[in-house]
Amino acid sequence: MPLTPPPPGPVRSSVELNERIRGLWLRAGGRLSAEQRREYEQLVTEWATAVREEVVKAA
Numbered sequence: 001m002p003l004t005p006p007p008p009g010p011v012r013s014s015v016e017l018n019e020r021i022r023g024l025w026l027r028a029g030g031r032l033s034a035e036q037r038r039e040y041e042q043l044v045t046e047w048a049t050a051v052r053e054e055v056v057k058a059a
Contacts, residue, residue, distance in 0.1 A: 011049075011050060011053065012046065012050060013050060013054070014047055014050040014051045014054055017043055017046055017047040017050055018047060020043055021040065021043050021044065021047065024036060024039060024040055024043065025040075
């Protein structure tokens, strides 16, 4: 199943996205439901994009 792109709007930092990912896992107790798995995949995709953009800006 293709992942949906991150929602348009302000780009969140990799730090903020990492905190959201960690929080999701903590709230889920280590076992993600199907809905939480979709949210996790979207957050990880957005996080990877943010990391790439931050590296490019730092170069």
